[in-house]
Amino acid sequence: MRIADRFKYDLFMYQFSTVKGNLDRIQEQIAKQKKVLRPSDDPIAYSISVDLQAESILYEQMDRNILRVTTFGRIYDTTFSTMKDHLTEAKAVAVDHASGSMDDALRENAVNQIESIIEQLVALGNTVVGDTYVFGGKQSNVAPFRLNPDYSVDFTVPEGSDGGNEIYVDRGNTAQYNISGREAFYERSKTLYEKPANAYEGQASLNTTELAFVVDATNNTIYRNGTAITLTQGIYTGATLASEIQTRLDGVEAGHIVAYDASTRRFTIANNTNNDVSLDWSDPGSTAGQMLGFNPTNSTLSANGGRDTSDMDTGRTSLAVRITDAGLTTGASRAQYEYSTDGGTTWSGPVTVNTGGADVTPDITINATNSTLYRNGTAINLTAGSYTGDTLAAEIQAQLNAVQPGHVVSYNGTSRKFTITNGTGAPVEFDWSNPGSTAAGVLGYDTVDSWLGVGEADVSDSDAGMFIDGSGVVNATNRGVKIGFGTTGSLATGDTFEIKDYSIFEMLKDLRDSLEQDDSAWSGAHIEEIDDGLDVIRRNTAYVGTNLQTMDTLTEANKARQERTAKVISETMDADLAQLAAEYNNLSTVYQSLMYSFTKIQELGLLNFLK
Numbered sequence: 001m002r003i004a005d006r007f008k009y010d011l012f013m014y015q016f017s018t019v020k021g022n023l024d025r026i027q028e029q030i031a032k033q034k035k036v037l038r039p040s041d042d043p044i045a046y047s048i049s050v051d052l053q054a055e056s057i058l059y060e061q062m063d064r065n066i067l068r069v070t071t072f073g074r075i076y077d078t079t080f081s082t083m084k085d086h087l088t089e090a091k092a093v094a095v096d097h098a099s100g101s102m103d104d105a106l107r108e109n110a111v112n113q114i115e116s117i118i119e120q121l122v123a124l125g126n127t128v129v130g131d132t133y134v135f136g137g138k139q140s141n142v143a144p145f146r147l148n149p150d151y152s153v154d155f156t157v158p159e160g161s162d163g164g165n166e167i168y169v170d171r172g173n174t175a176q177y178n179i180s181g182r183e184a185f186y187e188r189s190k191t192l193y194e195k196p197a198n199a200y201e202g203q204a205s206l207n208t209t210e211l212a213f214v215v216d217a218t219n220n221t222i223y224r225n226g227t228a229i230t231l232t233q234g235i236y237t238g239a240t241l242a243s244e245i246q247t248r249l250d251g252v253e254a255g256h257i258v259a260y261d262a263s264t265r266r267f268t269i270a271n272n273t274n275n276d277v278s279l280d281w282s283d284p285g286s287t288a289g290q291m292l293g294f295n296p297t298n299s300t301l302s303a304n305g306g307r308d309t310s311d312m313d314t315g316r317t318s319l320a321v322r323i324t325d326a327g328l329t330t331g332a333s334r335a336q337y338e339y340s341t342d343g344g345t346t347w348s349g350p351v352t353v354n355t356g357g358a359d360v361t362p363d364i365t366i367n368a369t370n371s372t373l374y375r376n377g378t379a380i381n382l383t384a385g386s387y388t389g390d391t392l393a394a395e396i397q398a399q400l401n402a403v404q405p406g407h408v409v410s411y412n413g414t415s416r417k418f419t420i421t422n423g424t425g426a427p428v429e430f431d432w433s434n435p436g437s438t439a440a441g442v443l444g445y446d447t448v449d450s451w452l453g454v455g456e457a458d459v460s461d462s463d464a465g466m467f468i469d470g471s472g473v474v475n476a477t478n479r480g481v482k483i484g485f486g487t488t489g490s491l492a493t494g495d496t497f498e499i500k501d502y503s504i505f506e507m508l509k510d511l512r513d514s515l516e517q518d519d520s521a522w523s524g525a526h527i528e529e530i531d532d533g534l535d536v537i538r539r540n541t542a543y544v545g546t547n548l549q550t551m552d553t554l555t556e557a558n559k560a561r562q563e564r565t566a567k568v569i570s571e572t573m574d575a576d577l578a579q580l581a582a583e584y585n586n587l588s589t590v591y592q593s594l595m596y597s598f599t600k601i602q603e604l605g606l607l608n609f610l611k
Contacts, residue, residue: 059562065167066551066558069177073548075134076179079124080541083184083504084534086117090508091530097515098524107515114512115151118505122147125181137162137180144181145505151512153505155181159312163264169554175547179540187502187536188265188315191529192483195496196514196522202329202489206499207356207444207463210262211315212480213241219287219476223280224249231288234435235447235474238314242267245292253277266310267292271301279308317479318500319468320344323491330359335491339468341477348469348477353491356416356465356484357389364392364442364465370472373439374431375400382439389464393418396443404428416484417460418443422452430458441480442472468499504533 093110096102102110125135125145132140138161146154155162157180164176164183192206213236220231222245229248236244238260245267246258255273260266271277279299281289289296293310301308320340327335338349354363364387371382373396380399387395389411396418397409406424411417422428430450432440440447444460452458467478474480481499485491500506507529514522 056562056565059558059565062169062558063555063562065175065177066169066554068167069169069175070548070551070555072129072134072177072179073544073551075127075129076184076544077541077548079127079134080184080537080544082124083121084537084541086121087504087530087533087537090114090117090511091527091534093515094511094523094526094530098520098527100520102520107518111512111515114508114515118151118153118508118512119147121185121504121508122153125185132178134178135181135184137178137182138165140165140178145185150509152509155185157181159316169551170558175550179544184540185504185536187532188263188313189502190481190499191502191532193498193500193506193510194522194525195498196510196517196519198495198497199492200323200489200495201521203486204497205463205484207465207482207484208480209462210237210480211317212236212474213238213291213314214474214476214479215241215244215288215291216476219291221285221287222248222289223283223286224252225278226280226283227252228285232435235441235480237447238262238265238267240433240447245269265293265313265315267294267314268307268309269301270305270307271303272305273303275303277301277303277306316501317341317481318343318498319481321468321483321497321499322347323493323495324350326491326493327353328490329353329355329485330487331361334363337491351466351468351470353485354466355487356463356482357387357392357411358413358416358487360388362386362388362391364389365472366392366395366439366442367472370438370442372436373443374434374437375403376429377431377434378403379436389413389416389418392443392464396420411464416444416463416465418464419457419459420452421457422454425454427454428452438473441474442466502529502532502536504536507533 093113097107097110122145126143127134133142133144134140136142136144137157139157142156144155144157146156148154162180162182164178164180166174166176169175190206190208190211192204194200194204215231215233215236217233220233222229222231229252231241231244231248239262242258242260246256249256249258249269253273253275255271256277257270257272259268259270261268269279277300279294279301280286281294282296282298286296291314293312293314294308295311299308300306318341320343321337323335323337325336327333329335335353336350337353338347339351340347352363357364362385365385366382366387367384371384373380373382380403382392382395382399390413393409393411397407400407400409400420404424404426406422407428408421408423410419410421412419420430428451430445430452431437432445433447433449437447442464444462444464445458446461448461450458463482463484465482465484466472467474468481468483469475469478471478483497483499507526511523511526511530514520514526
């Protein structure tokens with residue numbers, strides 16, 4: 001079979017073009033030092049490279065996020081150290097004034113010193129990095145603190161914006177990179193503030209460690225997927241209310257987790273069912289929403305992990321007290337006060353001041369609302385009347401021994417607490433969590449059951465006595481708060497007291513006022529409050545230190561991941577230059593030969609044409 005010259009020519013040109021293309025490709029690979037330049041070169045390798053490059057970009061973003069957390073952390077570390085120095089300085093001033101060692105000139109200097117400390121703390125609170133106020137929470141473009149002419153300080157960040165911001169620092173893991181002014185200068189524990197201008201110089205005490213949640217017919221309903229979920233009415237702590245909500249939700253569909261965070265005083269409802277869940281907070285029938293801190297906006301919780309957290313702090317309650325009728329704290333003609341739960345807009349009362357039973361004149365009232373305690377599931381009813389701590393202890397002992405002899409009940413006038421000792425010869429349980437155990441609050445017992453072995457005792461968890469609204473039971477108004485007075489001293493009309501979250505600024509303002517008014521006793525009372533402020537700083541310093549250590553660990557881990565990714569990308573995409581050089585030389589030789597042959601073909605073609 002004869003092969004045409006045209007076919008030979010086409011075949012030669014195809015081989016020539018192929019060699020030329022391979023040579024050009026190798027030249028480009030050498031120039032870019034990559035063996036895979038486009039998807040057609042190696043589809044699998046190119047796909048792996050694209051994925052790994054995306055991964056590398058993610059790690060670079062994590063690096064930037066970690067750096068942000070670290071930068072803010074170092075600023076906070078320095079700030080808290082400076083705050084600690086300022087409060088230590090303020091404590092020394094308070095100690096000196098309390099000792100009575102200051103003359104007028106020294107006291108005036110001390111006033112100026114405390115004012116300077118307040119000014120410097122406000123400046124620290126308004127620290128700016130770039131265009132961000134580091135203590136501004138979610139409202140980071142506005143100064144969070146405002147100093148007033150009287151040296152009081154306002155925190156200007158609204159509720160809902162006073163928390164920290166979080167960013168991703170690892171796959172699926174976030175870190176809070178800023179600390180709000182609420183966390184840095186305040187504490188979520190109620191503090192009793194007595195004004196230095198008060199005439200009263202006796203003891204005043206606050207009785208609450210955790211605000212109570214009171215569930216009744218007005219606030220006991222949550223709507224889930226359009227269906228009402230009804231909570232059991234009663235008195236709860238945050239933790240026990242979370243447990244109650246979880247129980248009721250799981251009664252409809254198992255798989256909910258409800259938690260209460262005491263550090264933020266917020267609830268979180270998590271949906272671990274296999275179905276999406278809607279919490280219908282906007283439904284008018286969803287009356288529990290406000291109590292639980294949720295805005296009236298529906299929330300959809302995705303299946304297997306969706307969650308909803310309270311929008312508001314559920315413990316912001318503040319209470320104000322002012323004396324309306326002057327008098328002693330003891331005896332039959334005592335001072336009286338009125339109270340406000342809305343910042344002084346409206347006032348209720350009058351209420352007679354009480355000492356929690358420590359006075360020789362009865363001031364604990366037992367009536368039909370608070371006369372029952374439960375022992376081994378059986379109701380024990382106390383006789384209605386007015387009691388001192390000692391006489392009420394005798395009444396409790398008499399009623400318990402009427403059921404089973406052997407109980408011993410006593411009252412301590414210093415701590416204002418009762419002690420119930422089981423001497424019956426058999427174990428005894430006091431059912432303080434029973435909704436019918438209405439005497440628990442006035443006796444100072446939390447709503448947690450107590451199991452007593454033989455000879456064991458149950459001591460009140462907090463002070464005995466009436467609540468701030470004069471009631472003998474916890475309700476939605478008092479939320480479990482009591483204010484008690486000592487058995488000495490007199491109160492004057494206009495004396496004021498305030499119960500609210502602890503504030504470093506409020507404490508320093510009161511210290512300044514006590515110095516200005518030369519009230520050394522009141523300065524002495526601030527020593528413990530300054531220690532509370534130092535505890536706030538220590539807590540935040542520890543948090544920052546832990547966060548910085550975590551960021552160091554994540555930085556190393558992220559660096560290692562980036563190095564591994566870069567190595568795989570290199571192995572997948574980078575060229576072996578020595579190998580490419582050898583291939584280039586071989587192809588170059590072939591190409592030169594083909595070029596020589598091509599010139600001969602052109603010569604033959606021309607001769608054939610001339611013939």
